Amino acid sequence: MFPTLIRRLAAGPPVAPKLRNATRAAPGIYANSRYKPKKVWPPDFSKLSGKEQFRFEKRYKRRVRLATARPRWDKYVRLAQLGSVTFVLVYSVLFMDWNTEKQPFEGIRSRFWGAIGTFSSERRYQGQQPDLPTTTADQK
Structure with a gap:
């Protein structure tokens, strides 16, 4: 490997052949x-x-x-954009804690987790129930 490299370096740059009928050396494939x-x-x-x-x-x-x-690259970029936007929307609707008194997507959440709850044995989502103190009137 090294003897070949040394021999090529010592040989100098290759000489380009003269072109017939060339008035001007065009760049790219036309030069050759x-x-x-x-x-x-x-x-x-x-x-x-x-x-x-x-x-x-x-x-x-x-x-x-x-x-x-670059069709393949463009396709993957579009898929990545679609996936990230979908993830953010689903996360904000179903999982995000809005820190407000009434959450804007509570109806959608309760219906979704109710439908998912029918497929599983355990209940994964419990709607926020207000913690009211029990009174003796409620027990009667």
Whole structure:
């Protein structure tokens, strides 16, 4: 491994081959191609009319959108956003303690935990019952 590395470092930079019929070295794959491109990209915008400039801008924007498209990443970001928003809503409706006298989602909570309670043997949620002292009139 090291002898190969030393030999490559001592050899110096590789020499690029001369291109036939190349008036200008184009960047990217065209620099190594033996075929001359039909159109020069990017065009000289000072020589184009407004309509042609607009067409080239539209084409460039479309190419940029296609080149930078990341459908899998966008899908996962959308799923993560949907999951986090859903989690916050469910947590705030069913589990969050609002520290108020009357909780805004008490009806939804009682119905939900009542339905869940029918499936389990133990009661997980007890609605907040006011602690009233028992009087002798209530016992009679």
